[in-house]
Amino acid sequence: MALKENLANSKTKKKFGLFSGIRIRDMGVLFALIILIIFFAILSHGRFFTISNFLTVSRQVSLTIIVGVGMTFIMITGNIDLAVGSYLALSGVLVAAILYYGVPWYLAVIIIMIFMGLIGALVGTVVAKQKLNSLIVTLAMLGIASGAALAYTGGKPIFIKNQAFISIGNGYFGPIPIPVVIAFFILIIGQFVLRKTKFGRYAYAVGGNMEAAITSGINVDRIIIYAFAITGMLSGLSGSIMAGRLFSGNPTVGQDFNLDVIAAVVIGGTSLAGGVGNMWGLLIGAFLVGIIGNGLTILGVPYFYQIIAKGLIIYIAILIDRQTRQAGLGKSRI
Amino acid sequence: MNEEKIFIMKNITKTFPGVKALDNVTFEVKKGEIHALVGENGAGKSTLIKILSGLYKPDAGQIIYKGKEIKINSPKQAKDLGISTIYQELNLCPNLTVADNIFLGNEKSKTIFQYIDDDTQINKSREYFLNLLDSEIDPKIITSNLSIAQQQIVEIAKALSYKSELIIMDEPTSSLSIHETEKLFEIINGLKNQGISVIYISHRLEEIFKIADTATILRDGKLIGTKAIEDLDYSTVVKMMVGREIENKYYKTNIQESSKKQEVLLEVKNLSKKGLFENISFTLNAGEIVGFSGLIGAGRTDLMKALSGQLKFDKGKIIIKGEEKIFNSPIDAIKSGIVITSEDRKNESLFMNFNVRENITISFLDKISKYGYIFSSKEKKFTNEFISRLNIKPANLETPVITMSGGNQQKVAIAKWLITEPDILIMDEPTRGIDVGAKAEIYKLIKILAEQGKGIIFVSSELPEILLVSDKILVMNKGKLAGEFLNKDATEEKILELAV
Numbered sequence: 080m081a082l083k084e085n086l087a088n089s090k091t092k093k094k095f096g097l098f099s100g101i102r103i104r105d106m107g108v109l110f111a112l113i114i115l116i117i118f119f120a121i122l123s124h125g126r127f128f129t130i131s132n133f134l135t136v137s138r139q140v141s142l143t144i145i146v147g148v149g150m151t152f153i154m155i156t157g158n159i160d161l162a163v164g165s166y167l168a169l170s171g172v173l174v175a176a177i178l179y180y181g182v183p184w185y186l187a188v189i190i191i192m193i194f195m196g197l198i199g200a201l202v203g204t205v206v207a208k209q210k211l212n213s214l215i216v217t218l219a220m221l222g223i224a225s226g227a228a229l230a231y232t233g234g235k236p237i238f239i240k241n242q243a244f245i246s247i248g249n250g251y252f253g254p255i256p257i258p259v260v261i262a263f264f265i266l267i268i269g270q271f272v273l274r275k276t277k278f279g280r281y282a283y284a285v286g287g288n289m290e291a292a293i294t295s296g297i298n299v300d301r302i303i304i305y306a307f308a309i310t311g312m313l314s315g316l317s318g319s320i321m322a323g324r325l326f327s328g329n330p331t332v333g334q335d336f337n338l339d340v341i342a343a344v345v346i347g348g349t350s351l352a353g354g355v356g357n358m359w360g361l362l363i364g365a366f367l368v369g370i371i372g373n374g375l376t377i378l379g380v381p382y383f384y385q386i387i388a389k390g391l392i393i394y395i396a397i398l399i400d401r402q403t404r405q406a407g408l409g410k411s412r413i
Numbered sequence: 414m415n416e417e418k419i420f421i422m423k424n425i426t427k428t429f430p431g432v433k434a435l436d437n438v439t440f441e442v443k444k445g446e447i448h449a450l451v452g453e454n455g456a457g458k459s460t461l462i463k464i465l466s467g468l469y470k471p472d473a474g475q476i477i478y479k480g481k482e483i484k485i486n487s488p489k490q491a492k493d494l495g496i497s498t499i500y501q502e503l504n505l506c507p508n509l510t511v512a513d514n515i516f517l518g519n520e521k522s523k524t525i526f527q528y529i530d531d532d533t534q535i536n537k538s539r540e541y542f543l544n545l546l547d548s549e550i551d552p553k554i555i556t557s558n559l560s561i562a563q564q565q566i567v568e569i570a571k572a573l574s575y576k577s578e579l580i581i582m583d584e585p586t587s588s589l590s591i592h593e594t595e596k597l598f599e600i601i602n603g604l605k606n607q608g609i610s611v612i613y614i615s616h617r618l619e620e621i622f623k624i625a626d627t628a629t630i631l632r633d634g635k636l637i638g639t640k641a642i643e644d645l646d647y648s649t650v651v652k653m654m655v656g657r658e659i660e661n662k663y664y665k666t667n668i669q670e671s672s673k674k675q676e677v678l679l680e681v682k683n684l685s686k687k688g689l690f691e692n693i694s695f696t697l698n699a700g701e702i703v704g705f706s707g708l709i710g711a712g713r714t715d716l717m718k719a720l721s722g723q724l725k726f727d728k729g730k731i732i733i734k735g736e737e738k739i740f741n742s743p744i745d746a747i748k749s750g751i752v753i754t755s756e757d758r759k760n761e762s763l764f765m766n767f768n769v770r771e772n773i774t775i776s777f778l779d780k781i782s783k784y785g786y787i788f789s790s791k792e793k794k795f796t797n798e799f800i801s802r803l804n805i806k807p808a809n810l811e812t813p814v815i816t817m818s819g820g821n822q823q824k825v826a827i828a829k830w831l832i833t834e835p836d837i838l839i840m841d842e843p844t845r846g847i848d849v850g851a852k853a854e855i856y857k858l859i860k861i862l863a864e865q866g867k868g869i870i871f872v873s874s875e876l877p878e879i880l881l882v883s884d885k886i887l888v889m890n891k892g893k894l895a896g897e898f899l900n901k902d903a904t905e906e907k908i909l910e911l912a913v
């Protein structure tokens with residue numbers, strides 16, 4: 080009797096699917112995003128709300144999304160990576176250097192992804208094995224990686240001539256920019272891994288209750304190392320796309336990138352404390368951040384004011400997010 | 414009759430998303446009475462008392478406190494009204510000292526600069542522990558170092574440190590042994606004599622008959638009845654709780670007489686850890702249930718942690734199926750087929766960010782996945798089986814455990830390991846906070862596992878259940894093995910004699 084009831088229940092609620100991440104709480108930020116779109120659409124007299132501008136924004140946010148997928152894994156385990164901006168610069172410079180020696184474009188990208196993945200794994204190992212706070216470890220890494228990129232190039236960009244490589248950043252797949260296609264696939268795969276695989280489940284477990292994860296027999300260190308390694312790899316990919324886009328490996332790119340990625344992930348509902356989050360939230364968060372920049376540019380607001388506006392809107396978005404969250408779950412649970 | 418009521422809760426209704434936790438419940442308590450609140454897991458007991466202590470607001474209904482209708486908006490307000498509460502889930506700050514916890518929000522301060530008078534706090538705390546519960550917890554120790562039972566004692570001391578007219582105790586004895594429980598009863602009777610009212614929630618029904626004057630029974634959020642304790646007996650209460658008669662029988666088999674193969678699964682030799690336990694040796698055979706009895710602080714939990722790879726020991730050997738094992742982490746222990754259900758479900762067992770399904774299968778994913786991909790149909794099937802076997806409520810795979818009642822959370826924490834069917838299962842206070850029906854179900858499951866040739870170590874502070882399930886009973890006292898009984902020779906008195 081009871082069993083039948085269970086089965087009936089589990090059938091009516093099909094929360095298990097890939098879209099299981101979407102919850103009421105994401106709706107708050109989605110709502111903010113829609114308001115923002117309407118706001119810019121009205122103020123810009125039609126220059127904002129066009130397909131071509133949508134594609135432009137998509138291209139801009141695609142890098143945030145690609146690295147944000149890795150960052151989401153890291154933050155779900157209860158850690159953070161402040162070095163992703165510097166990874167972007169470092170991998171761009173290195174890929175340009177490799178291409179200079181005539182290495183084919185695909186090999187260059189793979190080599191950089193593996194290399195950056197190893198760097199990520201190293202950071203993850205330090206965090207996990209030496210039990211150091213990831214905030215501090217990655218802050219140190221930020222210094223090391225951006226310093227290395229600057230030292231290697233003497234602060235000047237390395238130009239890239241490989242046309243195939245350049246088209247990763249600039250080309251189109253039909254009407255859609257290639258980086259957007261890549262970001263789309265990474266996002267889907269990220270969500271799949273998060274919801275459907277052991278690694279994803281364990282990542283939530285590690286961030287949700289570290290002690291219980293250890294006693295449950297989860298190899299906690301390995302999960303943390305993987306999360307950082309994935310982020311390193313995806314940073315390598317992003318750095319390559321960025322380098323293609325700029326026709327060069329530039330050691331000074333990615334200055335605001337940390338802010339964008341972390342903002343996108345957090346606005347998307349991933350908890351800084353770990354254990355909670357998903358990729359759909361990231362998608363919305365990344366667009367929110369991207370559209371603020373894009374809309375204000377179209378309206379002719381100077382860059383410096385844009386940064387201020389970004390900060391404020393991030394604050395408001397997080398407030399809305401918290402409001403919806405509290406409506407959903409009893410907060411005063413003892 | 415001139416029986417003054419301390420409060421009346423009238424027609425209280427409280428709904429959570431998808432659950433009607435309380436449905437038109439009226440509950441009243443007289444001055445100076447001990448009023449028991451009983452019901453199955455998820456019946457709504459904790460919700461009712463959380464409304465009274467200002468944590469939840471009712472959707473409908475009135476609260477009349479000392480003759481006046483009031484609204485209780487916060488725990489602070491409840492405290493000021495003279496209501497103090499020991500919650501079911503322990504809520505101490507793990508990073509503070511015991512004394513700091515006891516006086517949290519109520520600090521003893523010196524001079525106008527308001528700095529905290531540590532000495533007074535520490536001395537007062539020590540007094541509380543000794544006088545009240547006859548236990549020697551060091552008030553200067555950091556709270557995270559205490560066992561669950563010790564934390565429960567600290568919670569009791571904390572609630573008693575306020576001047577209250579009504580004290581609510583939500584399963585205060587769920588991890589206490591008989592010794593501390595009796596002490597607590599003395600205190601409760603003392604409170605009663607001072608005219609203080611006590612609401613007492615417990616799944617140990619014997620306790621209700623021992624201490625309470627009146628009992629109110631809830632079932633599925635509804636009031637079933639309030640009666641003087643003289644007018645009730647055990648089976649009536651159970652029937653009112655469950656709504657039907659339950660067969661609460663557990664057939665003992667005598668392992669010596671049955672023709673079980675005497676394969677030794679686990680052999681522990683002279684295991685020692687300085688300050689925690691010393692020279693522990695015993696064996697666990699296939700198909701055997703070994704019970705561990707003892708008082709709080711006897712070192713049972715630490716010993717179990719050592720056996721399951723959570724704690725490094727100094728000396729001794731753990732031999733599993735004839736092979737010496739060294740555990741560097743729980744992963745090693747699990748690989749050797751030895752798992753533990755922790756006494757501390759909140760910190761060491763459950764993932765509050767997960768739902769029932771994700772919690773139950775977290776250590777079982779290897780069996781229901783391939784190349785890292787989790788087969789959701791298998792996951793659901795196994796989870797549903799345990800939801801119905803343990804009667805987990807609500808019976809829904811996707812309920813976030815954080816919204817579940819304490820007893821149902823405990824069932825999830827147990828199911829998580831039962832599902833893995835380990836060779837050796839250590840259960841540390843597995844029935845803590847679980848209702849009578851589910852207890853019987855857990856005993857049955859343990860028995861089935863034993864019949865399949867698994868070995869079970871059953872740690873419990875409840876003597877009746879130790880006597881009921883164990884083939885062999887080991888008694889620990891101050892870190893040492895004080896004695897060993899076969900089930901047929903054991904009695905509560907004999908065990909207590911060795912334990913105290």
Ligand SMILES: Nc1ncnc2c1ncn2[C@@H]1O[C@H](COP(=O)(O)OP(=O)(O)OP(=O)(O)O)[C@@H](O)[C@H]1O
Pocket residue numbers: 409412429430432433434452453454455456457458459460461501806807815816817818819820821846
């Ligand atoms: N914060 C919450 N959000 C959603 N549902 C809740 C919440 N708190 C309790 N419930 C639900 O309300 C019902 C009653 O829970 P309650 O904790 O009062 O039970 P209980 O009688 O104390 O049980 P136990 O003996 O297991 O402690 C349960 O079905 C529970 O799942």
Ligand SMILES: [Mg+2]
Pocket residue numbers: 458459460501583818819820
């Ligand atoms: Mg309860």
